[in-house]
Amino acid sequence: MRNGTLSIGIIGAGIMGERLLRAILDQSSELVKVSGIWDPAPSAMERMAATFPQVPRLADAAAIVAASDCVYIASPPASHLAHARAAISAGKSVFCEKPLAVDVADARAFVAEAGGRGAVNFPFASSLAVATLMDWVAQGAVGTVSRVSIEVAFATWPRPWQADAAAWLDRTQQGGFTREVVSHFLFLSRRLVGPLHELTASVAFPEAGKSERRIEAKLLAGDIPVELKGSVGTTGKDDHNIWLLEGDKGAVRLCDWSIAERRLPDGSWERAADALSQADARPVALRRQLEGVVRLTQGEPHHLATLPEALNVQEIVEAILTSQHQ
Known part of the structure; x- marks a missing residue:
């Protein structure tokens, strides 16, 4: 870090890369700055040049690592570890x-x-709404926790705003809503309730070559039962989800x-x-995430x-996706 300012380089100029880039640009330049961005797709780099002409566009991933204190990896999932290892080997921190x-x-x-030099971008770690839930639980609104339930549903997959990434988001190797969305709520369960284990699950892949369209799972977070259901084509909403924590005195x-x-x-609720x-909540959480990246x-x-x-979240996600097919 130079003069106390964290330099973050971005690998991947898709939706997530652009979101964090905007968050960095909105932050105080004394706290964080962007050292550069790189994406292997020429069209993505052209879009960056047009939208963010002030941001350096570097030649490759190695140039991003060399120019940065921390590397933010926003490329497709199968490429994450190669980039992360390169950054860690160079003595940089990783936000993946x-x-x-x-x-x-x-x-x-x-x-x-990697030790403690990396972190993963689960924004619920910085969510004000999650902080509210935690305050309510601490105040006794739930009492002794008895169960967690997770429900996610989508009109279509990928969601309309992800259409440009459908080539990998709707394939079994890297994509699907379990990796992209359910993982957030599994992280939330782990963070608030306990480590995830004892999974039984089923998954449906009704469209050849495409990602899953329905999942059902039961597992434990610590010693608390968790029930999970996810589906595509069962709601009119682009994105619907509920994470529910119940106890002997109430629920949040x-x-x-x-x-x-x-x-x-x-x-009533x-x-x-x-x-x-x-x-409105997303930029607040991203700002708080960046503050965490500085501390990391x-x-x-x-x-x-x-x-x-x-x-732990990944282990559960991949076990769901390789479970008995419905």
């Missing part, structure tokens, strides 16, 4: 998009190699990414007074998703 990888054995090896839930609600004694839409790179304690947490 989820999933950490798709090869579980290789991910385990990487986590053992997170709806559609950013709305915290708690169940009242009469069974009360929304948090300061609830934000996902569009400085070797200080941080709140980001750790590599072991991300590995």
